[in-house]
Each structure stands twice: as C-alpha cells, then as structure tokens.
Amino acid sequence: xxxxxxxxxxxxxxxxxxxxxxxxxxxxxxxxxxxxxxxxxxxxxxxxxxxxxxxxxxxxxxxxxxxxxxxxxxxxxxxxxxxxxxxxxxxxxxxxxxxxxxxxxxxxxxxxxxxxxxxxxxxxxxxxxxxxxxxxxxxxxxxxxxxxxxxxxxxxxxxxxxxxxxxxxxxxxxxxxxxxxxxxxxxxxxxxxxxxxxxxxxxxxxxxxxxxxxxxxxxxxxxxxxxxxxxxxxxxxxxxxxxxxxxxxxxxxxxxxxxxxxxxxxxxxxxxxxxxxxxxxxxxxxxxxxxxxxxxxxxxxxxxxxxxxxxxxxxxxxxxxxxxxxxxxxxxxxxxxxxxxxxxxxxxxxxxxxxxxxxxxxxxxxxxxxxxxxxxxxxxxxxxxxxxxxxxxxxxxxxxxxxxxx
Amino acid sequence: xxxxxxxxxxxxxxxxxxxxxxxxxxxxxxxxxxxxxxxxxxxxxxxxxxxxxxxxxxxxxxxxxxxxxxxxxxxxxxxxxxxxxxxxxxxxxxxxxxxxxxxxxxxxxxxxxxxxxxxxxxxxxxxxxxxxxxxxxxxxxxxxxxxxxxxxxxxxxxxxxxxxxxxxxxxxxxxxxxxxxxxxxxxxxxxxxxxxxxxxxxxxxxxxxxxxxxxxxxxxxxxxxxxxxxxxxxxxxxxxxxxxxxxxxxxxxxxxxxxxxxxxxxxxxxxxxxxxxxxxxxxxxxxxxxxxxxxxxxxxxxxxxxxxxxxxxxxxxxxxxxxxxxxxxxxxxxxxxxxxxxxxxxxxxxxxxxxxxxxxxxxxxxxxxxxxxxxxxxxxxxxxxxxxxxxxxxxxxxxxxxxxxx
Numbered sequence: 001x002x003x004x005x006x007x008x009x010x011x012x013x014x015x016x017x018x019x020x021x022x023x024x025x026x027x028x029x030x031x032x033x034x035x036x037x038x039x040x041x042x043x044x045x046x047x048x049x050x051x052x053x054x055x056x057x058x059x060x061x062x063x064x065x066x067x068x069x070x071x072x073x074x075x076x077x078x079x080x081x082x083x084x085x086x087x088x089x090x091x092x093x094x095x096x097x098x099x100x101x102x103x104x105x106x107x108x109x110x111x112x113x114x115x116x117x118x119x120x121x122x123x124x125x126x127x128x129x130x131x132x133x134x135x136x137x138x139x140x141x142x143x144x145x146x147x148x149x150x151x152x153x154x155x156x157x158x159x160x161x162x163x164x165x166x167x168x169x170x171x172x173x174x175x176x177x178x179x180x181x182x183x184x185x186x187x188x189x190x191x192x193x194x195x196x197x198x199x200x201x202x203x204x205x206x207x208x209x210x211x212x213x214x215x216x217x218x219x220x221x222x223x224x225x226x227x228x229x230x231x232x233x234x235x236x237x238x239x240x241x242x243x244x245x246x247x248x249x250x251x252x253x254x255x256x257x258x259x260x261x262x263x264x265x266x267x268x269x270x271x272x273x274x275x276x277x278x279x280x281x282x283x284x285x286x287x288x289x290x291x292x293x294x295x296x297x298x299x300x301x302x303x304x305x306x307x308x309x310x311x312x313x314x315x316x317x318x319x320x321x322x323x324x325x326x327x328x329x330x331x332x333x334x335x336x337x338x339x340x341x342x343x344x345x346x347x348x349x350x351x352x353x354x355x356x357x358x359x360x361x362x363x364x365x366x367x368x369x370x371x372x373x374x375x376x377x378x379x380x381x382x383x384x385x386x387x388x389x390x391x392x393x394x395x396x397x398x399x400x401x402x403x404x405x406x
Numbered sequence: 407x408x409x410x411x412x413x414x415x416x417x418x419x420x421x422x423x424x425x426x427x428x429x430x431x432x433x434x435x436x437x438x439x440x441x442x443x444x445x446x447x448x449x450x451x452x453x454x455x456x457x458x459x460x461x462x463x464x465x466x467x468x469x470x471x472x473x474x475x476x477x478x479x480x481x482x483x484x485x486x487x488x489x490x491x492x493x494x495x496x497x498x499x500x501x502x503x504x505x506x507x508x509x510x511x512x513x514x515x516x517x518x519x520x521x522x523x524x525x526x527x528x529x530x531x532x533x534x535x536x537x538x539x540x541x542x543x544x545x546x547x548x549x550x551x552x553x554x555x556x557x558x559x560x561x562x563x564x565x566x567x568x569x570x571x572x573x574x575x576x577x578x579x580x581x582x583x584x585x586x587x588x589x590x591x592x593x594x595x596x597x598x599x600x601x602x603x604x605x606x607x608x609x610x611x612x613x614x615x616x617x618x619x620x621x622x623x624x625x626x627x628x629x630x631x632x633x634x635x636x637x638x639x640x641x642x643x644x645x646x647x648x649x650x651x652x653x654x655x656x657x658x659x660x661x662x663x664x665x666x667x668x669x670x671x672x673x674x675x676x677x678x679x680x681x682x683x684x685x686x687x688x689x690x691x692x693x694x695x696x697x698x699x700x701x702x703x704x705x706x707x708x709x710x711x712x713x714x715x716x717x718x719x720x721x722x723x724x725x726x727x728x729x730x731x732x733x734x735x736x737x738x739x740x741x742x743x744x745x746x747x748x749x750x751x752x753x754x755x756x757x758x759x760x761x762x763x764x765x766x767x768x769x770x771x772x773x774x775x776x777x778x779x780x781x782x783x784x785x786x787x788x789x790x791x792x793x794x795x796x797x798x799x800x801x802x803x804x805x806x807x808x809x810x811x812x
Contacts, residue, residue: 053741054734054759084730086760119727120761182714224713226728227735307630307713307799308588311807321525322632324490328460329633335459353460354492355526393713394808398801401717 002156003274003282003371003391009267011144011160012173014196016040016238019143021150024131026124027079027117032150034131036100037074037194038139043238044200045071046207047112048214050231056083057090058113059230061097065109072110074194074234075100075132078153078179082115082123083229092123099129103136116179116192116230117153148177151192154400155181157275161267163260167253172199172241174260178233178268182223182277182401193218193233193268199257200239201246209258210235217265220388222304223276224397235261273389278396281313284374288385295332296386299377302330310393313373318364320349327377339380344373408562409680409688409777409797415673417550417566418579420602422446422644425549427556430537432530433485433523438556440537442506443480443600444545449644450606451477452613453518454620456637462489463496464519465638467503471515478516480600480640481506481538484559484585488521488529489635498529505535509542522585522598522636523559554583557598560806561587563681567673569666573659578605578647580666584639584674588629588683588807599624599639599674605663606645607652615664616641623671626794628710629682630803641667679795684802687719690780694791701738702792705783708736716799719779724770726755733783745786750779 022034039045047066049059075096082089093113101108115123148158162175176195201209214233239245246253274282285304290296303309306326312319323342328335342350344367349359367373428440445451453472455465481502488495499519507514521529554564568581582601607615620639645651652659680688691710696702709715712732718725729748734741748756750773755765773779 052731052734053743054730081727084727084756084760086758089760119725119731226712226714226731229727229731229734306632307803308632308807311804314804315808317808319525321487321490321635324460325458325525325632325635328458328635337459350490352492354490354495393804395801395804397713398717398720398799398804401714402721402723402800 003279006157009160010162011148011175012162012164013141013144014173014175014238015198015240016043017196017236018139018141019147020135020138020140021143021146022131022134022138024127024134026077026127026131032146033078034128034135035076035147035150036132036135036139039071039073039236040238040240043071043236044203044206045234045236046203046210047232047234048210050227050229052227052229054084054229056081056115056230057085057093058082058115059232060090061093062112062114062232065112069107069109071112071236072106073100073104074112074114076114076151076192077128077131078151079117080115080121080123081117081119081230084120085122088122092125095125096123096128096132100132103133112234114192114232116151119229144175144177151177151179153179153181154277155179155275159268159271159275161264163263165256165260167243167256170241170243172243172257172260173197174264176264176268178272180272181275192230195235195261195264196238197257197261198238198241199243199246199253200241201237201257205246205248206235206237209261213262213265217262217269221269221273222301222388222390223273270389273391276391277400278394279391280394281392282372283313283390283392284387285390286374286385286387287377287379289378289380289382290384291334291382293384293386295334296379296384297388298332299327299330299379300386300388302326303375303377304388304390307393313392314394316368318344318361318368320344320364323375324350334381336380341378341380343376344368409685412563415566416568417554417581417583418568418570419547419550420579420581420644421604421646422449423602423642424545424547425553426541426544426546427549427552428537428540428544430533430540432483432533432537438552439484440534440541441482441553441556442538442541442545445477445479445642446644446646449477449642450609450612451640451642452609452616453638453640454616456633456635458633458635460490460635462487462521462636463491463499464488464521465636466496467499468518468520468638471518475513475515477518477642478512479506479510480518480520482520482557482598483534483537484557485523486521486527486529487523487525487636490526491528494528498531501531502529502534502538506538509539518640520598520638522557525635550581550583557583557585559585559587560683561585561681565674565677565681567670569669571662571666573649573662576647576649578649578663578666579603580670582670582674584678586678587681598636601641601667601670602644603663603667604644604647605649605652605659606647607643607663611652611654612641612643615667619668619671623668623675627675627679628707628794628796629679676795679797682797683806684800685797686800687798688778689719689796689798690793691796692780692791692793693783693785695784695786695788696790697740697788699790699792701740702785702790703794704738705733705736705785706792706794708732709781709783710794710796713799719798720800722774724750724767724774726750726770729781730756740787742786747784747786749782750774
C-alpha cells in the first residue's frame with residue numbers, strides 16, 4: 001500500500017558517479033540486494049548518521065572511514081542490517097570493504113559500507129562477496145533507477161529525485177535515491193539515502209549543507225517514531241561540472257545548489273512517508289505561532305505519533321478531539337489552551353480551547369476524505385514554526401509488522 | 407479482546423459509601439451510564455487528575471470543588487467526556503452538580519463531577535438529569551460491582567479490587583473500581599478510578615498516599631501513550647472503622663493501610679492494561695541498574711510505546727532487534743551499549759551490545775508464546791529501577807480505533 005499513484009521520475013546521471021547492481025541472494029532470491037556507487041577521484045563526500053546508540057557495525061565503520069580518506073565507493077547491501085551483531089558484525093563489515101578494496105585496487109578507507117534489513121543476524125559473507133564482483137561488472141552512469149530498486153526492503157516503490165539547473169551556462173545536476181518504509185523517525189538522517197551533484201563543493205561546506213537539509217527534510221518525517229540503527233544519508237559533489245568551487249554561502253552557486261539539494265531531499269523524504277508501511281494517508285503537521293522551534297516540534301511529533309490520531313486518519317474520521325488531546329499532552333512548558341487554533345486544511349476545528357463555533361462535521365469530513373491532509377496548529381505564543389510529515393496507522397501496518405520479520 | 411480469563415473479585419462494601427447506578431441513555435440505550443457515590447459526613451477525600459492541558463470541564467470543576475469543601479457525592483457519567491466543549495461544557499458541569507445538590511439538599515461544592523466518553527460533544531442534559539434521580543433511588547452499600555459496570559466505555563470487563571486486613575481487632579477495608587481501555591498513558595491518575603476505605607485518615611496524609619500510590623501504579627501504565635483529557639483518580643477515607651486517625655507515617659495503621667491501597671491500585675491499573683484496546687499480551691517492562699529513576703522510566707516508556715516492539719509482541723515474535731533499537735533511541739543522556747543486558751523473562755537475549763552468545767531462537771519463542779511477558783533491561787550504570795506495564799498492538803487495536811469513534 002502507498003499514498004497516491006506512483007509517478008516515474010527521470011533520474012539524470014551525475015558526471016563522476018557510476019552505479020552497479022547485483023542479485024546476491026542475501027535474504028531473498030531474484031532480488032536486487034547489492035548496490036555499489038563508484039565516485040570519481042576528487043569528489044568530496046559527507047554523511048549524516050543515526051543517533052541510535054545501538055548503531056550498526058557498518059555505520060560505525062562508515063564514520064571512521066569517512067574521517068580518514070575521500071570516498072571512492074559506497075557499498076550497500078539489503079536483506080541484513082548487520083546490527084546487534086557485536087564484534088563479528090564489525091569484522092564482517094571490515095572484510096566486505098577489504099574485498100571491494102582488493103577488487104578495485106583502492107584504499108580500504110575510501111570505502112563506506114551500508115546495510116539494511118533484519119537486525120541481529122550475521123551477514124552472509126559467502127553471498128555478499130560474489131555480489132560485490134557482480135555489481136562491479138555492472139557499473140554505469142545510467143543506473144540510478146536500478147540502484148533505487150536495489151536498496152529497497154519493505155518499500156513498495158522506488159524513491160528517486162533529480163533536479164537540474166543552469167548556472168552561468170553550465171547545467172548542474174543533483175540526483176538522489178532513498179529507501180525506507182518502517183522504523184522511520186530519522187534522527188540526523190533517514191534509513192538510507194544517496195545524493196550526488198556534479199558541482200564542486202568544499203568538504204566542510206558540503207557537510208553543513210547536508211546537516212541543514214537533512215534536518216529540514218528527512219529529520220522532519222516519522223512513520224512509527226522508531227529511529228533505526230542504520231540510518232545513513234550520503235551526499236557527494238564530484239566537481240565534474242566546469243564551475244568554481246563552492247567555498248561557502250558567499251559563492252554565487254551556493255544558493256541555487258542548496259535549493260536543488262533541498263528539493264531532492266524533500267522529495268525523497270516525503271516519498272518515504274507516502275510509501276510508509278501500510279500508509280493510506282500523507283499527513284503534514286504544521287505548528288506555527290510557537291515561542292521557539294523546539295516546542296513547535298514537540299507538539300508536531302506528539303500529534304504525528306499519537307496512535308489515536310493516526311487510526312482516526314486511517315478511518316477518515318474527523319475525530320478532532322483526539323488531535324486536541326494530543327496537543328494538550330505535548331511535553332512543552334508553555335501552552336495556553338485559550339490561544340490555540342487547530343485547522344484541518346482550511347477548516348477551523350478548534351479555537352479558544354473548544355470546538356469552533358462555525359465547525360460542522362461535514363466540513364471536517366470533506367478534508368478527511370482526501371489522501372493528503374494538513375493538520376495546522378497555531379499556538380498563539382510567538383513566531384516560530386515547524387513542519388513534520390507522517391502517515392496513518394492502518395490494519396496493514398500491524399499486518400506488515402506482525403506477520404513479517406523485517 | 408483482553409489478556410487472560412476474567413476472574414470475578416468480591417468487592418467488599420466500605421462502611422460510609424453507597425453507590426447508585428442508572429441507565430440514562432447518554433450515548434447508548436440499555437447501558438448503565440450514570441453512577442453516584444454517596445460519602446458519609448466526616449469522610450476525607452482526595453484526588454489526582456490528568457496533566458493534559460486540554461483538561462475537560464468536569465476535571466476543572468472537580469479540582470475547584472475539592473479545594474473548598476469535603477466530598478459528599480461523586481457524580482460520574484459515561485458516553486460523553488464533556489471535553490473540548492468550552493464555556494458551555496463548563497456550565498453543563500456546574501448545572502449537573504447543582505441538580506444533584508438540590509435533590510440531596512447538599513452544598514454544591516461537596517459534589518465532584520466526572521465524565522468519560524467521546525470528546526467534543528455537549529452533555530445531553532435532558533438525559534443526565536433524570537439519570538441522576540434514578541441513580542439516587544438506587545443508592546446501596548453493596549453496589550460496587552454494578553458501579554464498576556456503570557463507569558465502563560470501550561472496556562470489555564469490569565475492574566475492581568478489594569483488600570481487607572485486621573488492625574488491632576478491627577477489620578479495615580479498601581475497595582476500588584476503575585475504567586479505561588484506550589487513550590491510556592495516565593499522567594497523575596488513570597482515566598477514572600474510585601477507591602474508598604473505612605479507615606480514618608487526615609486529608610493531607612491521604613493526598614500524599616494517593617500521589618505516591620498513583621505514581622507507582624496508574625502512572626506506570628500505558629496502552630497507546632495518549633494521555634486522556636479526563637483522567638481522575640479519587641480516594642476517600644470514611645473513618646467509620648473504629649480506629650485512630652492516621653496522621654502520618656508515624657501512625658501504626660499507616661503502613662498496612664498504605665500497602666492495602668497500593669495493592670488495590672496496582673490490581674486496578676494492571677487490570678486496565680489487560681483489558682487494553684485489542685490487547686492480547688500483558689507486558690511488564692522492568693528497567694534496572696540505571697543512574698536515576700527518570701532515565702529508567704524514559705527507557706521503559708520508549709520500549710513500551712514502540713509500535714514495532716508492540717506488533718512483534720502481538721505476533722509472539724522474539725524479534726529482539728526491535729527492543730534493542732528502541733532502547734538505543736531512548737532520550738537519555740547516558741547509555742553505554744556495552745553494559746546493557748536485555749532479558750525476555752529469564753532468557754538473556756542481549757549482552758555487551760550484541761546478541762548473547764547462548765541465545766537461541768527457541769528460547770525467545772518459548773517466552774513470547776506466553777500471554778504475560780516481562781522485558782528486563784539492565785543498564786549497568788547504577789542502582790535505580792522502574793517498572794511500567796503495557797499491552798501489544800494488534801489488528802483489533804486499529805479496528806477499534808478506526809471503526810468506532812470512542
């Protein structure tokens with residue numbers, strides 16, 4: 001299940017990035033489950049990672065490698081998260097990087113590993129190593145869509161986004177892919193996302209860009225409030241486009257490039273929510289007029305995580321009392337009930353701490369019948385605002401998570 | 407649905423407390439929906455209430471009345487929460503107290519109102535007032551079980567508990583009833599609970615007792631993490647037993663009475679979880695070896711609220727990776743993964759940050775197949791400990807909350 005129709009997007013190749021895909025049978029047969037990204041020499045690469053303390057072996061290794069040497073290869077496997085696997089899991093992650101380093105004649109530190117899938121089982125190295133060889137033989141600049149397919153787990157559709165813009169007569173491309181459908185409340189990154197541009201960007205500037213963008217896109221989404229052990233988001237700038245190096249916000253290219261990266265990330269992040277496990281609704285929770293952004297965010301997440309709000313959304317039931325109850329229990333110090341207004345899209349349901357005088361059930365029902373709904377909460381305390389995106393809680397969510405061990 | 411078989415409990419009458427029940431048709435016909443408690447003159451009464459900012463009109467009024475005069479009547483209606491109803495809701499609550507005051511010739515401030523049911527609709531006063539008269543005609547000391555039935559909403563079974571003990575040749579009774587099945591993460595009290603004893607207890611001491619007891623019983627339970635707008639827990643001490651007044655922990659009766667009130671509250675609180683909406687499992691989450699109780703509680707609630715942990719429990723799937731991931735994302739500053747141990751009952755699943763060397767799937771499966779499961783998490787940092795009780799997340803939870811507007 002997923003919200004709305006799938007729209008195929010053209011994923012423009014990024015000069016300096018090749019992608020190879022293999023079917024290694026990690027967990028299932030006849031399924032793409034190993035993806036390798038080859039980045040050109042001279043590319044700058046940065047990443048943001050899960051804040052879950054039980055972070056997986058590949059995440060630990062990835063961070064170490066990234067601190068040492070420029071990225072040349074991103075090695076992704078699905079079907080197995082290599083998380084909760086202790087020392088042996090760590091050694092398996094090292095071994096898979098060493099295999100790829102030997103096959104390509106590259107420095108092992110230039111390789112970043114990523115795993116996603118079931119937690120607590122050991123990586124089947126006997127299957128992964130042949131998969132690496134197969135994926136290397138497949139490397140091609142045009143493989144973004146196949147790569148997007150190769151990183152999926154319980155997702156029902158690929159997530160890809162691509163933006164091009166002209167800068168001083170030069171076409172600049174930003175293309176990215178992502179995966180994720182459950183255990184989604186990213187904290188510094190989403191499950192897995194890989195984004196590339198052919199612009200040239202200084203490493204520290206690229207890192208800042210990714211932090212800001214991830215915080216406002218991936219880190220504002222939630223399906224079930226469960227932050228994964230494997231969340232990773234990578235961004236590379238190959239520098240193959242013939243433009244000047246972006247060294248900071250003062251560079252003329254900074255602003256349009258930032259906007260393009262933001263647009264790609266937002267499309268990937270909201271794509272993940274629309275394909276959330278069992279999702280039938282795509283819900284935007286906008287909290288405004290707050291004292292500060294932190295309190296807006298607390299209110300937004302309290303509503304977005306409420307099982308009672310999420311089941312009412314699934315039922316298309318304008319049961320606004322559940323939204324009001326969720327706002328009222330949000331863990332923020334200052335909240336003045338009499339100042340709060342709550343809207344469903346443009347329909348005011350609550351004002352002055354009670355149901356709005358003009359509200360009628362059929363107005364709320366009209367909004368709730370839609371696939372995409374915005375819950376707007378005005379706190380009446382200040383000028384801060386935050387937005388998060390979420391999905392509903394359906395029979396299929398329980399079915400997917402009770403019947404399958406993902 | 408509910409966990410385990412229903413066991414009928416004898417609810418001993420409490421001298422000085424009479425209960426009357428009526429079928430007023432507040433929301434449904436042929437259903438007990440108005441309950442009145444009549445307390446003898448001289449009883450001391452205290453309450454703890456929801457911390458939800460959108461607290462319902464009856465909760466606001468209840469707190470005001472309790473501050474002024476000793477309780478003589480507790481007036482409960484189900485089928486309508488009188489929450490999110492603004493000024494008119496408040497006036498309706500006042501009016502219902504005034505009606506009861508006139509019919510009984512008592513001070514309006516001696517009446518505490520309680521409402522539970524759908525949020526955001528106005529109280530049907532034309533039905534409530536005849537219900538009050540009918541319930542007054544029904545007053546009897548033996549009506550505890552009928553009262554327990556009269557306060558139910560989506561509950562499938564009554565919750566009652568009763569403890570008697572001898573103190574210096576005098577039989578002391580503590581009896582209580584409660585209701586609640588959804589929107590359950592009490593904060594200072596559970597949805598509705600009414601407890602009485604015939605001991606004589608000073609008002610301030612009784613309030614302290616209730617705070618401590620509610621914090622360790624009702625306030626350690628969660629079904630869906632949603633704190634209600636109407637949570638209220640009341641405790642009265644009629645003083646009809648011929649014992650000395652309890653004036654503090656130095657009184658000889660303090661300790662046995664406290665234990666009895668705690669036992670009744672714990673039985674009511676865990677009864678609510680076993681009858682949680684769609685519940686098929688009763689789950690105890692014990693967190694020990696913490697630096698402080700607050701961090702133990704954060705870890706326990708993060709596990710207890712995780713939709714992925716809850717759906718795995720429903721599926722009887724020993725998918726311990728989800729427990730590990732939930733512990734890892736708990737919002738506490740200090741957490742040393744390598745020191746953490748996780749057990750399912752007596753089966754060690756995680757030690758030193760990874761799956762325990764002796765763990766085998768069939769051991770975890772044996773525990774998961776039970777109706778009642780304890781998840782034990784040792785943080786390895788100190789001596790603090792906390793326990794919370796929760797239920798699983800089943801198909802029926804979604805069904806109940808999507809198909810019915812409760």
